[in-house]
Amino acid sequence: MPNKTIREVIHDTVRDEMRRDPNVILMGEDVAGGAGCSGEDDAFGGAFGFYKGLVGEFGRGRIIDTPISEAAYIGAAAGAAMTGLRPIADLQFFDFLGVCFDQIYNQMAKFRYMFGGKSDTPLVILSLVGAGLRCGAQHSQSLHPQVTAIPGLKVVMPENAYDTKGLLLTAIRDDDPVIFLLHKLQFENACEVPDEEYLIPFGEASFPREGTDVTIVAFSAMVQKAVAVADRLREEGISVEVIDPRTTSPLDEEAILESVEMTGRIVIVDEAWERCSVAADIASIVARKAFAALQAPIITVTAPHTPAPFSPVLEDLYIPSEDDIERAVREVVAYRR
Amino acid sequence: MTRRKTQPGALFSGEELLHAYRTMRTIRVFETRIGQEFEKGTIPGFTHLYSAQEAIATAVCMNLLDTDYIGSTHRGHGHSIAKGCDVKGMVAELMGKATGLCKGKGGSMHVADLSKGMLGANGIVGGSAPLCVGAGLSAKTRGTRGVAVSFIGDGGSNEGVVFESMNLAVVLKLPVLFMYENNGYGEATGVSYAVGSGDIAGRAGAFGMPAEKVDGTDFFAVYEAVQRAVARGREGEGPSAIEAMTTRFGGHFVGDPQLYRVKGEIEKQRREMDCIPFFVNRVLKEKSVTRKALQDIDAEVESLIEESVEEALAAPYPGPEELYTDVYKTY
Numbered sequence: 001m002p003n004k005t006i007r008e009v010i011h012d013t014v015r016d017e018m019r020r021d022p023n024v025i026l027m028g029e030d031v032a033g034g035a036g037c038s039g040e041d042d043a044f045g046g047a048f049g050f051y052k053g054l055v056g057e058f059g060r061g062r063i064i065d066t067p068i069s070e071a072a073y074i075g076a077a078a079g080a081a082m083t084g085l086r087p088i089a090d091l092q093f094f095d096f097l098g099v100c101f102d103q104i105y106n107q108m109a110k111f112r113y114m115f116g117g118k119s120d121t122p123l124v125i126l127s128l129v130g131a132g133l134r135c136g137a138q139h140s141q142s143l144h145p146q147v148t149a150i151p152g153l154k155v156v157m158p159e160n161a162y163d164t165k166g167l168l169l170t171a172i173r174d175d176d177p178v179i180f181l182l183h184k185l186q187f188e189n190a191c192e193v194p195d196e197e198y199l200i201p202f203g204e205a206s207f208p209r210e211g212t213d214v215t216i217v218a219f220s221a222m223v224q225k226a227v228a229v230a231d232r233l234r235e236e237g238i239s240v241e242v243i244d245p246r247t248t249s250p251l252d253e254e255a256i257l258e259s260v261e262m263t264g265r266i267v268i269v270d271e272a273w274e275r276c277s278v279a280a281d282i283a284s285i286v287a288r289k290a291f292a293a294l295q296a297p298i299i300t301v302t303a304p305h306t307p308a309p310f311s312p313v314l315e316d317l318y319i320p321s322e323d324d325i326e327r328a329v330r331e332v333v334a335y336r337r
Numbered sequence: 338m339t340r341r342k343t344q345p346g347a348l349f350s351g352e353e354l355l356h357a358y359r360t361m362r363t364i365r366v367f368e369t370r371i372g373q374e375f376e377k378g379t380i381p382g383f384t385h386l387y388s389a390q391e392a393i394a395t396a397v398c399m400n401l402l403d404t405d406y407i408g409s410t411h412r413g414h415g416h417s418i419a420k421g422c423d424v425k426g427m428v429a430e431l432m433g434k435a436t437g438l439c440k441g442k443g444g445s446m447h448v449a450d451l452s453k454g455m456l457g458a459n460g461i462v463g464g465s466a467p468l469c470v471g472a473g474l475s476a477k478t479r480g481t482r483g484v485a486v487s488f489i490g491d492g493g494s495n496e497g498v499v500f501e502s503m504n505l506a507v508v509l510k511l512p513v514l515f516m517y518e519n520n521g522y523g524e525a526t527g528v529s530y531a532v533g534s535g536d537i538a539g540r541a542g543a544f545g546m547p548a549e550k551v552d553g554t555d556f557f558a559v560y561e562a563v564q565r566a567v568a569r570g571r572e573g574e575g576p577s578a579i580e581a582m583t584t585r586f587g588g589h590f591v592g593d594p595q596l597y598r599v600k601g602e603i604e605k606q607r608r609e610m611d612c613i614p615f616f617v618n619r620v621l622k623e624k625s626v627t628r629k630a631l632q633d634i635d636a637e638v639e640s641l642i643e644e645s646v647e648e649a650l651a652a653p654y655p656g657p658e659e660l661y662t663d664v665y666k667t668y
Contacts, residue, residue, distance in 0.1 A: 025478060061478060067508055072467045072501035079471020082456060083406060084479055087471075102498070106461050107468065114447040115457060116439035117663035151664050175666040203668070250668050 001194055006187040009161045010050040010126070013168045014088060016197075018058055021086060024172060026051060027064040027073055028090030035065045047092040048128070048187065070096050074125065075103035078177070081123040082111060086172060091127040094181060095141050108177040109152030120175040124168075129157075130183040130221055130271055131308045131319050140308035140315075142220075142272040147179045148248040149276075154178045154202055155249040159223040161191045163246055166200030173199070183221040183271075203250035211239035214329050215259040217282055218244060218269040222301075222320060226269055229325045238333055248278050256282060257290050264295035265332040269325055274302040296335035299328040348557070351626050357399060357556055358620070358631055361391040361613050362638045364415040367424065368587075370642050371414065371431060375591040379650060380431050384445050387415030389554075389586040392612035393518055394419035396559035397486055400567045406454045406472040406485040408465025412585075413458025416488055417448045420455045424641060429649040436652040440659060454483075462523075463489060463496030466515065470502045473511035473576070484512040484570035486563075492523025494537045503544040503576070512570030514563065515541055515578040518553060520585040525597045541578030553581030554612040557619075584610050 004012070018024045032055035033044030045052025055063040066073040070091060077089040091097070097104070104125070111119045131140035148155045154176055158164040164182070171178040208223060209230040218226035223244045230240035241259050245252050260266050266286055270279040279300040286298055301320045309315050349357070368386040375384045387394065390412075398407065398419035409416040417427060422438060430437030431445050438450055449457035456472060459465050469487035476483035493499060494517055506513045517537045521528050534540055542548035547569070551558045559581055566577035584606045588595045595603075620626050 023479070025474075064474075064509065067501075067504055069501040069505055071498040072470060072505040075467025075498060075502070076471035076474055076505060079408070079456065079468035079473075079485075080475040080478075081471070082451065082468070083472045083475040083485075085471075085475045102461060102464075103467060107459075107464065110447075111449075111457070112666070113663045114439060114443040115449040115451070116437070116442050118439070119449065119451050120666065154665070154668075176668075 001192040003190045004161050004193040005190040006161045006164050006182060007048065007050055009165045009193055010168065010187070011052065011054070013165050014051060015054055015057065017169070017172045018054070018062060023084060024086045024088065025062045025064060025080070026054065026088045026090065027066055027077060029066055029068055029092055031090050032060065032063050032065050035060070046090055051090070070100040071103060074100040075107060077123050077125070078103055078108040078111075078121060081108070081121045081177070082119050086122045088124045088126055088172065091125050093139050094127040094129045094143050095138050097143050097146065104147065104153070104177070105150045109150050112176065113152060121177050122175045124171045124178045124180050126180045126182070128184040129181045130185060131303070131315055132185045134310065134312055134315060136310040137307035142270070142303070144179070144181055144248055145272050145277040148278055152177070153249060154247065156180045156202065156247045157220045158182065158246060159186065159220050159244060160189060161193050163200060163206065165193055166198050167202070167246065169197065170199045170202060181220070186221055200246070202247045203252050205243050205245045205252035205255035207241065208244055209240060209242040211241035211263070213239040213263055213265065214241070214332055215256070215263045215266040216240055216242045216269060216325065216329065217256055217266065218242060219248065219278065220271065222269040222271055225320070225322045225325055228322050229329060232326065233329060238329070240329060251282075253285055253289070256286065260286055260290045261293045264293050267299045267301060267325065267328045267332060269301045269320055271303055271320060273305055274300050275305060277302065296332040299332055301325050301328050349625070353399070354620050354626050355630055355634060357395050358616065358626070359634045359638065360395040360398070360419050361556070361616065362634055363424065363641070364391045364394065364418050365613060366638050366642045367418060367427075368414060370646060371428070372587065372591050374646060380445075381433055382444055384431065384591045385412040385589065386587045386591060387412050389606070389610065389612070390518055390520060390583045391415055392556040392616065393516070393553050393559050393581045393583060396556050397516055397563050399560060400563045401454070401484070401486065403452070403454055404481055405483045406456050406469060406476070408456045408469040408472070408485065408487045409458040410465065410488050410490055410493065411446050411458065411460055411462065412490065413446070413448055417450070417455055417458065421453045422448065422450045422455055425645040425648055428645040429652050432649045432652075433654065434649055434652040435655040435659070436649070440663075441655045442659065442663065463493035463499040465489065466493075466496075466499045466502035467505075469513055470506050470511060473506065473513040473570070474509060476512055477573070482571045484514060484567050486514040486516050488516050488518060490523065491517065491519040491521065491528045491532060491537060494540070495523070495531060503541060503546070503578070506576040507545045510573070510575040512573070513576040514566045514570060515576065516563070517541070517578065517580040518583055519580055520583045522585060522589065522597070524589045527597070538578060538580035541580070546576045546578055548578035548580070550580045550582060553583030554610050554615055556612060556616050
């Protein structure tokens, strides 16, 4: 089985789906690059090079460079989706949600409902979240809670190349709008990815580690850190289960609740802020639905309630670390009523 | 913006003229009755009426096929009727009934029928512009020769996403018509105050597309302008913009006391700017249709609206289970 990075998986999956279905198009800023310039065509292939080479195969009619106009092209993707295309709209940084949010939550998310079920809106917004690239407060946010809160949207956050392929195929073939969020520190991560097609259903968590003492629920780039902590603590005889829900909407509540019923202890790790977040949401679900099983208070490990700082020293403090996660796990294990 | 001296008989068959009349008349009677029903309390929420602007929706949609698209505004009943949405389904929708076009889950500001190419009224001002750019992209990509018409008010003309949409449509050379209806008011604020240059068409033209102003009370003038724009779109020549000058015989919403208008303004406009008598006088003068034919349509329309209201009043509300359906296809 070949080893592939997330970047390669995105490229190959978009390419394969565009070959399979002529209604799949890719649009966004610099998804090819070079339009209207005298230098090279396909100069960027996406801000992070995911799509390099695709314009050569599919042409500018299906690999569509847009002006820097997120509201217009995300809205246009919605309009194209309701009229027969299956657009993939690349939104370079999910921080730009702010300039196109109306198109997402007032328009695409609500069409099916407002129109009495008579409208499909099959589109994927593919974007990047997360801090760590030293790019300051407007290019480092984890804004998935903001879209998870909205009925009508599906939100996917894969953390490895294998899941990225299966989830992206599901996303492109889904008839509802899907927000597909990758962490910008992760797309060079590689693992074994089968060449053949496989779809991973939304709302089905994976269990990167199984354990019996403590449950960690982690998302996106936090999964690897949770796994590292689990492996470290296992040597001390603390058995940690790591759950990666993979999608925040739908959320695999059952997997989380079943695990907590067994362990009685849960730590929720997410890079988003804690207030009104997915982490707080899961804490609430567990408190309401697995109250009797809990043997310790629920702990969330998240970014602090501050914008992402620029200075590397501060940014490293801002991002939840393995040490933060380990401390939280030790705290719930040590807790006695 | 001069009234053209075209002979409608030369351009339109009698049947087409009667279709135009029927559409305008249906919209007017629909809106008048909806206003009354709203005041009686049978229609919940907000309702924005299209009365005075009928010639525009009618002239636009008579240039379109079911495979063409329109995106509408909060003032969308006229657009929906002109694009062929079922009138009975619309009345039921406005009343929130299960038999409504959208099962009663959309309401006045979200009437839609994708099978007719009607991509929805829109509660967000300027909301249809990017959607129609996408619909135009879809038509172009799939090679259907279809066009998409975005209806935008003078208020919506100031929205940033509308500017972005015009630029994107020009850049991608898409078959889109930005159809501005300048009725003089964005809610309770006048165009002369809110539109910086006072010239919506001029501003659209600056994005690099043909843009013209027409008399929105003149069905024939609007029709001809739209015909040129739609032909451009179908031939792959890119987007166009039209600013149709019109008014509104009601407030921003039903119940708006309209304190921002001077006394007597609406009465004067009803005398001087009503597109329907203007159309009737012209077709009768040119003997393109008979008075009898128009009267027959009046009677048909009256009974259609009466029947629609009666049926909608008697129709059931959606069952409680409908709250939870249609959020996702699968979840």
